[in-house]
Amino acid sequence: MKPIWKWIIGISGALLVIILGAAWYLSNNYKPLLENKLKDLIAESSDGLYSLQYDELDLNVILGNITLSNAVLMSDSVVYEQLVAAQKAPDNRFHIALDELKVRRLGIMGLLLNKKLNIGTIELAMPKVHMISQPHAFNDTIKDEKTKTLYEQIKDDLSSISVDKIDFTNIKFSHTKIADGKQSTMELDSVQLHIGDVLIDENSDQDTSRLFYTKTVDLSLPGFEYDLPDGFHRAKFDQLHLNTQQRNLFIGQVSFAPKMSKAEFFKKKGVKTTMAILQVDSINLDGLDIARLIDQQKIYAQNARLKNGSVSLYMDLRYPSTPKSHIGNSPHQQIMKLEQSIHIDTVHIDNIDVLYGETSKKYNQEGIITFNKATGIITNVTNDTIVLQKDKFMRADLRARIMNSGNLHAIFGFDMLSKNGAHTYKGSLGAMKATAFNRIIKPLVNVEISSGNIRKVTFDMAGTDYRNWGDFRFDYDDLKIKILGSKDEEGKRSGKGILSFLVNQIIINDSNPDANEVYHIGKVEYKRNPTHSFWKTLWQSLLDGIKQTAGISPEREAKLTQAGRATQNASTGIKGAAQKTGGFIKGLFSKKDKDDTDKKDAKK
Structure with missing residues (x-):
């Protein structure tokens, strides 16, 4: 072997020993520095509200791997009350526990030389997230001081942070809301969350292709049930999927219904009221403004589609009524009263059956009228007054088979800014047998249509909160x-x-x-x-x-x-x-x- 090769091998071996030694030294001596820096960073960035605890931190400098076992991020209730007194407390706080946190392919050299934190993947196994919401009036007021961006908060220690992928698997999420002295809790299990291409640097907050510094957020929820505080109703769905890159929200097998039978519902209510049952196979929101939804809880989307389902409404006239004025409660007026801001360009109705049933007080029988396979569109569904300045009308163009027999076409126009509920409605009903209406007429008024041919019905009407007027034509x-x-x-x-x-x-x-x-x-x-x-x-x-x-x-x-x-x-x-x-x-x-x-x- 020539002497030069001995030198090469010797130098290489020496460098390897130095690198391994340095890695061993960093793994054993940089670990305490990392632990202290991590805890200090969490405490400082949250004004002392949060602290981090864990059983073990394993650092492998050569591979750039960090593993945190049995980690818990918790809020301090005493500090929170102090922040409330100083009017600095956030509306939401968290308690997060996870079995294991894995960080893979962390670029140590880039971190040491350029203050750039580059990470391949972050995996969080079996996280348990408890979110506590407690609204404070001081957070609703406009503050003079400008909130620092995430980059501005890290720039003294890091020039950038990038993560290729973050995976949350089997999240158990619970949300507790505290308001007006009352507390309610909602729970979700087996939630899957995948985040792709995270970048925090001096320009990333201006990147319109990113949502909260990410390129993609993919969220999946399994079945969910929630009992409403009224004690009568339950809402549920079988699946929810949100994708920020596609700006799409999908909810499958949605239902809203009483938790009891029809007879028990009316008996417990004890007064004349309406019982509603809603079932929809799928609800899709496309072109969803997810940033506005998360930041401001406002629903803004280009399209919504309700596909395959039913809406059933029932009333039992055998119970006493509680007369009250319904002035100001038309559909468009109800939308304008919503606390949550909403704007959907077009709502598509696709194959929805509508049923109304009424039980007669005198004959103790239920009459039913149906509107089968309803389809159509509703446009400009919004309570945003700025949007309504350009076009103040919400319009609905709907078709259905009345009593599964005659073709009904109805067009509505709702003046959303009208002070007296102004609206219009016109439409037509095609040829059908009048006897089809016996299903509602006979049980309610003890009358039967023996014969009758409806050739055509047309109407062109307008109305307000106080009167309706127009032309009606009935060929039979x-x-x-x-x-x-x-x-x-x-x-x-x-x-x-x-x-x-x-x-x-x-x-x-x-x-x-x-x-x-x-x-x-x-x-x-x-x-x-x-x-x-x-x-x-x-x-x-x-x-x-x-x-x-x-x-x-x-x-x-x-x-x-x-x-x-x-x-x-x-x-x-x-x-x-x-x-x-x-x-x-x-x-x-x-x-x-x-x-x-x-x-x-x-x-x-």
């Missing part, structure tokens, strides 16, 4: 109804032939145009009952149009009574039947107050 033929009697021993209802005959012959036109070729148009002018909801008011307005187009008027009811008197010699029961029928018509078609009738007569 062969309309006949049957008034039912009481049930016999076998549970069957007999028909009251004379009443049915009088109604069909005297009260209702069996077609429009009628037998005299006169086409009746409903000119609706409906004064709202303040205790009626928005939707009930809408229905009552359309019902007024139905009455007018069907030829039902006070004069025709008077003729029915006269007919009863004229035939009383033939049958002593006719007069009573006629009077009952007049009362029935008033109940069936929800006649207006006498003042409204007098106004119409005055116009004539």
